[in-house]
Amino acid sequence: MKKRIKxxxxxxxxxxxxxxxxxxxxxxxxxxRLGASLEIKTIADKDLIRxxxxxxxxxxxxxxxxxxxxxxxxxxxxxxxxxxxxxxxxIIDAMEKKKHVVTANKALLATYGNEIFEKADEEKVxxxxxxxxxxxxxxxxxxxxxxAANNIVSVFGIMNGTCNYxxxxxxxxxxxxxxxxxxxxxxxxxxxxxxxxIDGIDTAHKLAITLALSYxxxxxxxxxxxxxxxxxxxxDVEFASQLGYRIKLLAIAIQRGEEIEARIHPTMIxxxxxxxxxxGNYNAFHFEGDHSGSVLLHGQGAGMKPTASAVVSDIIDxxxxxxxxxxxxxxxxxxxxxxxxxxxxxxxxxxxTNYYFRFSAFDRPGVLSKISGxxxxxxxxxxxxxxxxxxxxxxxxxxxxxxxxxxxxxxEALEEIDKLDIVLDKTVLIRIEGGQVQ
Amino acid sequence: MKKRIKxxxxxxxxxxxxxxxxxxxxxxxxxxRLGASLEIKTIADKDLIRxxxxxxxxxxxxxxxxxxxxxxxxxxxxxxxxxxxxxxxxIIDAMEKKKHVVTANKALLATYGNEIFEKADEEKVxxxxxxxxxxxxxxxxxxxxxxAANNIVSVFGIMNGTCNYxxxxxxxxxxxxxxxxxxxxxxxxxxxxxxxxIDGIDTAHKLAITLALSYxxxxxxxxxxxxxxxxxxxxDVEFASQLGYRIKLLAIAIQRGEEIEARIHPTMIxxxxxxxxxxGNYNAFHFEGDHSGSVLLHGQGAGMKPTASAVVSDIIDxxxxxxxxxxxxxxxxxxxxxxxxxxxxxxxxxxxTNYYFRFSAFDRPGVLSKISGxxxxxxxxxxxxxxxxxxxxxxxxxxxxxxxxxxxxxxEALEEIDKLDIVLDKTVLIRIEGGQVQ
Numbered sequence: 001m002k003k004r005i006k007x008x009x010x011x012x013x014x015x016x017x018x019x020x021x022x023x024x025x026x027x028x029x030x031x032x033r034l035g036a037s038l039e040i041k042t043i044a045d046k047d048l049i050r051x052x053x054x055x056x057x058x059x060x061x062x063x064x065x066x067x068x069x070x071x072x073x074x075x076x077x078x079x080x081x082x083x084x085x086x087x088x089x090x091i092i093d094a095m096e097k098k099k100h101v102v103t104a105n106k107a108l109l110a111t112y113g114n115e116i117f118e119k120a121d122e123e124k125v126x127x128x129x130x131x132x133x134x135x136x137x138x139x140x141x142x143x144x145x146x147x148a149a150n151n152i153v154s155v156f157g158i159m160n161g162t163c164n165y166x167x168x169x170x171x172x173x174x175x176x177x178x179x180x181x182x183x184x185x186x187x188x189x190x191x192x193x194x195x196x197x198i199d200g201i202d203t204a205h206k207l208a209i210t211l212a213l214s215y216x217x218x219x220x221x222x223x224x225x226x227x228x229x230x231x232x233x234x235x236d237v238e239f240a241s242q243l244g245y246r247i248k249l250l251a252i253a254i255q256r257g258e259e260i261e262a263r264i265h266p267t268m269i270x271x272x273x274x275x276x277x278x279x280g281n282y283n284a285f286h287f288e289g290d291h292s293g294s295v296l297l298h299g300q301g302a303g304m305k306p307t308a309s310a311v312v313s314d315i316i317d318x319x320x321x322x323x324x325x326x327x328x329x330x331x332x333x334x335x336x337x338x339x340x341x342x343x344x345x346x347x348x349x350x351x352x353t354n355y356y357f358r359f360s361a362f363d364r365p366g367v368l369s370k371i372s373g374x375x376x377x378x379x380x381x382x383x384x385x386x387x388x389x390x391x392x393x394x395x396x397x398x399x400x401x402x403x404x405x406x407x408x409x410x411x412e413a414l415e416e417i418d419k420l421d422i423v424l425d426k427t428v429l430i431r432i433e434g435g436q437v438q
Numbered sequence: 439m440k441k442r443i444k445x446x447x448x449x450x451x452x453x454x455x456x457x458x459x460x461x462x463x464x465x466x467x468x469x470x471r472l473g474a475s476l477e478i479k480t481i482a483d484k485d486l487i488r489x490x491x492x493x494x495x496x497x498x499x500x501x502x503x504x505x506x507x508x509x510x511x512x513x514x515x516x517x518x519x520x521x522x523x524x525x526x527x528x529i530i531d532a533m534e535k536k537k538h539v540v541t542a543n544k545a546l547l548a549t550y551g552n553e554i555f556e557k558a559d560e561e562k563v564x565x566x567x568x569x570x571x572x573x574x575x576x577x578x579x580x581x582x583x584x585x586a587a588n589n590i591v592s593v594f595g596i597m598n599g600t601c602n603y604x605x606x607x608x609x610x611x612x613x614x615x616x617x618x619x620x621x622x623x624x625x626x627x628x629x630x631x632x633x634x635x636i637d638g639i640d641t642a643h644k645l646a647i648t649l650a651l652s653y654x655x656x657x658x659x660x661x662x663x664x665x666x667x668x669x670x671x672x673x674d675v676e677f678a679s680q681l682g683y684r685i686k687l688l689a690i691a692i693q694r695g696e697e698i699e700a701r702i703h704p705t706m707i708x709x710x711x712x713x714x715x716x717x718g719n720y721n722a723f724h725f726e727g728d729h730s731g732s733v734l735l736h737g738q739g740a741g742m743k744p745t746a747s748a749v750v751s752d753i754i755d756x757x758x759x760x761x762x763x764x765x766x767x768x769x770x771x772x773x774x775x776x777x778x779x780x781x782x783x784x785x786x787x788x789x790x791t792n793y794y795f796r797f798s799a800f801d802r803p804g805v806l807s808k809i810s811g812x813x814x815x816x817x818x819x820x821x822x823x824x825x826x827x828x829x830x831x832x833x834x835x836x837x838x839x840x841x842x843x844x845x846x847x848x849x850e851a852l853e854e855i856d857k858l859d860i861v862l863d864k865t866v867l868i869r870i871e872g873g874q875v876q
Binding site (some may be wrong): 003018026029030032033034035130136137138141142145146147148149150151184216260274277278290291292293294295296297298299300303305306307308312313315316317320321323324326329330331334336337339425 | 583734773
């Protein structure tokens with residue numbers, strides 16, 4: 001008789017429907033690869049009334065999660081409820097019932113990952129979470145397995161499709177942030193409350209997970225420096241283009257000796273860097289390994305079908321372990337449990353990179369000399385300047401890019417500059433990565 | 439006591455040295471992930487005199503492969519000899535001694551893969567070959583594991599760094615093929631005999647492996663349609679740029695119902711397609727899964743360190759199976775053995791795509807009408823035309839792109855056109871993929 005792996009699905013929303021649909025449509029090809037077929041035996045959701053556009057075939061639908069947790073036939077539980085609670089309890093309860101877990105819940109793993117992974121270890125069950133970072137892009141497997149021979153030097157990622165869609169439209173159509181955000185909401189690329197995306201919170205969740213696996217560290221979400229995109233002015237997008245850069249919300253993790261640098265902010269990336277060609281709602285993850293060199297992974301970081309693809313790849317992975325009666329063949333967090341350490345973060349003050357500044361200065365003689373003098377006195381060396389033609393009155397933008405400088409020096413210099421009476425408005429600062437355009 | 443996995447290395451050339459060097463430098467981080475350290479116990483090479491720039495530590499160096507094959511302590515054999523024979527025998531012999539094998543040998547797998555995989559099955563040993571396709575880029579693992587829930591719709595790849603370097607330089611510097619080839623040879627990006635790369639043979643090996651795993655098929659190398667880049671004229675590179683395309687040597691596999699389309703040829707790709715931004719000696723693999731959507735992997739497809747990264751990732755993978763005392767957790771060829779079928783190839787005549795033509799025509803009235811008349815009579819519909827200004831004498835280039843047409847119709851139309859007395863030279867044909875520029 002054909003082998004069947006019985007699954008319980010908790011959370012029958014968009015991604016849940018995608019998983020049901022994928023398994024129905026692709027069970028044949030999955031069976032050809034796995035040697036067993038998948039069966040969603042039970043689906044639990046608190047909302048049983050809302051219609052879904054997928055056939056649930058022979059699955060039992062219930063509003064009681066315990067129908068899944070107490071079913072000894074179900075070996076893998078798929079948690080697609082999202083959010084922290086009750087999702088966390090569902091996962092812990094499933095593990096206590098010796099069930100393996102697959103989840104796409106990045107917020108949960110970024111917040112309670114340490115606890116959840118400990119529990120999986122204690123109960124000797126697997127937990128798959130490829131879908132939590134980068135949708136269909138094989139980010140987790142690449143870190144845990146394909147790059148396992150490397151010291152990972154750096155991770156650069158465009159990890160949020162909503163932000164990348166907004167930034168792409170702002171750049172290509174020269175539109176202001178607010179207008180593009182409304183458009184994205186209309187098209188379903190942004191939520192009614194977009195905070196989670198545009199403030200970089202979603203990106204921080206994904207960076208926390210990626211970083212923990214890449215370096216074998218315990219990360220606290222609040223450790224990661226974070227700026228969103230909502231204050232981005234389209235004139236800076238325009239100046240970036242003139243200078244040869246595109247602006248992306250970049251998540252960055254870099255090994256610096258014993259410390260790790262971790263930050264998320266709008267970033268100028270030169271046209272000739274592949275990350276600057278990542279447009280629309282696509283995501284991309286760029287790893288630099290000490291032997292692999294640059295490895296870039298690009299694809300759909302969200303959405304029903306791509307996320308379902310990642311969820312089911314995890315189910316297949318766990319089913320392969322089940323078939324061989326093994327467990328945790330690859331460490332859950334990429335490193336052996338006793339090798340995982342608390343992170344030592346590089347202070348943001350000590351970060352060194354290139355900078356773009358836009359000063360709002362009165363158009364008076366001596367302004368440029370005054371600003372550049374202050375920058376010089378803080379050891380900040382100027383790489384390029386754009387000073388726009390005279391306006392009749394008021395402020396003119398003065399744009400500068402710098403050679404590599406230290407964040408603390410930059411902060412102190414800008415504080416000083418912003419106090420000048422020739423400076424009208426707070427100076428805009430955008431960091432530059434991926435090399436400087438000459 | 440710490441666990442040590444003992445390895446035998448056959449072939450101490452560039453990649454072999456890279457593997458020795460990687461294991462020496464990164465054994466600590468590998469041990470943190472694997473829970474065991476790696477030891478190259480014995481290195482066999484027929485040339486023991488040539489100096490290598492790596493420390494071989496405590497390894498025994500020998501010119502006798504049997505020192506490895508007959509050593510019961512060695513559990514994994516790394517074959518980095520390259521070529522068909524004696525590499526094939528080394529692998530078969532190692533398997534008969536119940537040793538697992540890791541290889542980077544694409545020519546061997548593309549030629550004798552079926553036999554070698556059968557042998558691995560028979561002897562119940564693993565064979566890792568991530569390094570055979572795309573260097574450090576996780577191509578094999580992505581197909582076999584990350585995309586396992588998908589029907590793979592298509593694979594598009596820039597699989598040869600030498601060709602891509604040459605094409606990038608031809609495009610960016612407006613240089614002729616011969617000159618760039620010489621430069622590439624001087625810089626070590628091309629071999630003294632470049633045939634293997636520029637004729638697309640290396641690309642065909644990689645496509646054969648990629649295609650076999652993606653679709654679960656037995657592929658014969660000679661089935662794959664193949665054109666190299668040596669006849670590429672720089673005026674076509676220029677016209678491509680004018681039309682909004684870059685020319686790449688693209689390897690293509692597409693599922694067409696029960697049949698597979700498989701071809702390698704210089705291809706025009708629109709600027710806005712990410713594959714057109716893959717430059718220099720980089721490789722990229724673009725998968726379209728029916729659920730994952732587009733997944734693109736980009737990185738260093740060759741070279742000492744990137745290839746070593748892939749070889750050692752395979753060693754770690756096999757060591758993880760050894761640790762759990764399991765074997766072939768993932769099918770060697772992505773599909774269960776009894777599910778692998780002979781390939782049914784779509785005839786090249788039945789391929790449908792967009793085309794670029796450059797006609798060399800006398801500059802006489804009626805030429806355009808005659809050419810377009812013949813195209814029309816073969817159901818080929820023209821998308822755009824560039825006709826250059828009159829020269830004093832001789833031929834002028836007439837450039838056309840087409841809407842989707844059938845290869846057989848194109849071949850027949852061009853045969854007819856090339857016989858016209860107003861046409862001076864064989865018409866140049868370049869296929870267009872990745873969408874047409876409007």
